[in-house]
Amino acid sequence: MTSTTSMMCSEITEQPAALRETLAALLPLTPEIAALGRETRHVLFIARGSSDNAAVYGSYLLQVHCGRLTSLASPSVTTTYGAELDLSGVLAVAVSQSGRTEEIVETMRWAAGCGARTVAVTNGAGAPLAQEADLALVTRAGDELAVPATKTYTTQLAALAVLALGLGADRDRGQLAAVPDTLEASLDSPDGRIGEIVERLVGVHGAVVSGRGMAFSTALETALKLKEACYLRAMGLSYADLLHGPIAVVDGGTPAILVAADSGPTLPGMVELAERVVATGAAAYGIGGGPDLGAACDVAVPGPDLPEWLAPIGLAIPAQIITERLSRRLGYNPDSPRGLGKVTQTS
Structure with a gap:
C-alpha cells in the first residue's frame, strides 16, 4: 500500500496560490493579446494530453464569448504528412505544460511559417515554446513533481480565460480574479461525499465520464486522470456523443460520472442524463451541477x-481529489503512474 500522503495531494492544495500568481502575471497582458486579436480572426489550438483538454475549454470559451471560430490542430498534419496550409488570419495557441514537447514546438513553428501569429501557454518560462511565440502566457504553477497534472492544468485554464478577455469576451474580470479565493475556501472545507464516491468506485473496472459545453473539458480531464493514476477504463464523452450509442455500456458495473457547472444552458440536459442513467439501474455520480444534478x-x-x-477551473479540483484518493485506496502511487513521465515526446 502507498502512504497516506502524496505529492499529487500537496500540489492539489497549492492551486489557489498558483492561480493567484498566474492571474497577477497574465491579466496585465490583455492589451498585447488584443493587439494579436486585431490581426487575426480564427484560433487554432495546438496541444496534447491534459493540455488538449484545456484547449477544449479554450475552444468553447472563445466561440461562445468571443465569437471566434476555433479548431483543435492535428499535429501529425505537419510532423508526419508535411502538409502546408494557408494560416493567414489565424492565431495559433500552443498549450504545453513543459513547453518542451517537440511535437508541439514543431507544430507551432509550422503554424508561424504558414502565416499564423502565435501564443504559447506554458509553465516553462525558458522553454522553446515560450521563447519562439509572438506572445508567451507563462503560468506560475511552480515545479510540479507528480506526473498527473493538477496545478499546471488549472493555471492553463486560467491563462485561457485571460486569453478570452484579451480577445474581447464580455465577461467580468473580477469574477476571474476571485477564483483563487473561492477555490481556497472549497479546499478548506472538503466534502465528505468525495470519500463515498471513492468507495463506490473501488472494484469497478470502467466508467463513463460525461459533460457538455464548458464543462466537457473537465469530463475529458477526469477520464484521463482516472486512466493515468487509477488504471480505470474511463471513457470521456460529450453528452451528445454518449447518447448516440455508447450509453449502452453504462450498467451496474460501469457507472457514469457526470460533470456540470451549477448554472448555464447545458445543465438541464445533464440532469436528464443522470435521471436516464439511474433509471437503467446504473450508478450516476455528479461533480458540480448544483442541487438539481445532486438530486x-x-x-x-x-x-x-x-x-x-x-x-x-473549479470542477477540476474535486475530480483530482477523487482520483488521488482512489489511486491510493487501490494501492497505487498517484505520483508515478506506470509507464508515464512528466514530458511525453511524440513524433
Whole structure:
C-alpha cells in the first residue's frame, strides 16, 4: 500500500496560490493579446494530453464569448504528412505544460511559417515554446513533481480565460480574479461525499465520464486522470456523443460520472442524463451541477461556486481529489503512474 500522503495531494492544495500568481502575471497582458486579436480572426489550438483538454475549454470559451471560430490542430498534419496550409488570419495557441514537447514546438513553428501569429501557454518560462511565440502566457504553477497534472492544468485554464478577455469576451474580470479565493475556501472545507464516491468506485473496472459545453473539458480531464493514476477504463464523452450509442455500456458495473457547472444552458440536459442513467439501474455520480444534478445522481459532490465560464477551473479540483484518493485506496502511487513521465515526446 502507498502512504497516506502524496505529492499529487500537496500540489492539489497549492492551486489557489498558483492561480493567484498566474492571474497577477497574465491579466496585465490583455492589451498585447488584443493587439494579436486585431490581426487575426480564427484560433487554432495546438496541444496534447491534459493540455488538449484545456484547449477544449479554450475552444468553447472563445466561440461562445468571443465569437471566434476555433479548431483543435492535428499535429501529425505537419510532423508526419508535411502538409502546408494557408494560416493567414489565424492565431495559433500552443498549450504545453513543459513547453518542451517537440511535437508541439514543431507544430507551432509550422503554424508561424504558414502565416499564423502565435501564443504559447506554458509553465516553462525558458522553454522553446515560450521563447519562439509572438506572445508567451507563462503560468506560475511552480515545479510540479507528480506526473498527473493538477496545478499546471488549472493555471492553463486560467491563462485561457485571460486569453478570452484579451480577445474581447464580455465577461467580468473580477469574477476571474476571485477564483483563487473561492477555490481556497472549497479546499478548506472538503466534502465528505468525495470519500463515498471513492468507495463506490473501488472494484469497478470502467466508467463513463460525461459533460457538455464548458464543462466537457473537465469530463475529458477526469477520464484521463482516472486512466493515468487509477488504471480505470474511463471513457470521456460529450453528452451528445454518449447518447448516440455508447450509453449502452453504462450498467451496474460501469457507472457514469457526470460533470456540470451549477448554472448555464447545458445543465438541464445533464440532469436528464443522470435521471436516464439511474433509471437503467446504473450508478450516476455528479461533480458540480448544483442541487438539481445532486438530486438526480446517486451521490454528487458540489463544485466551487463559480459562474459557468469559469466553472471548469473549479470542477477540476474535486475530480483530482477523487482520483488521488482512489489511486491510493487501490494501492497505487498517484505520483508515478506506470509507464508515464512528466514530458511525453511524440513524433
